[in-house]
Amino acid sequence: MIQEMVEQVQIIRQKMRASQDRQKSYADTRRSDISFEVGEKLRRYLSDPSHVLSPEVIEVDEQLSYLETPKEILDRKVRKTRNGETALVKVLWTKHNVEEATWETEASMRESYPHLFA
Incomplete structure (x- = not known):
């Protein structure tokens, strides 16, 4: 009975080794298929003064916040x-892009900023 168990354990170990070898060979073939062709697409950056952005000045109070209008x-x-x-109204805020506009209730905006609806 012990001899049968030892034989079964050996068979199981052989199958596990074979399975691991298959996994390694599969991983190796997958890894070799990947190639990086980035070098052809990259170009050296040439400095251009027109690419420099000028920062906006934002007045900040003591609590490090500012009034958004x-x-x-x-x-x-x-x-x-x-x-x-x-x-609802979609509001464009100062110092923000169109993509950052928010939807607000019309009633609250009319109450706080009536000049927008004139």
Whole structure:
């Protein structure tokens, strides 16, 4: 009975070694298929004074915060919910790009910044 068990353990070890060898050879073939062709696409950067960006001056208070004001309203939409409808406006803020515009409720914007709706 012990002899049978020893033989089965040897068979299991052989199968495990074979499986590991297959995994290693597969990994080696996959690794050799990968090639990097980045060198052809990269070019040396030549310095150009027109690429230099000038920083914006932002006035910061004692708490290291600043007042953000809306520049213009870009879009309007109405969100329908179970309880009713909410009018929204897309606001472009100062010192931000169009991609950073946010949707705000029209009522709160009319209350805080009525000059935008004139």
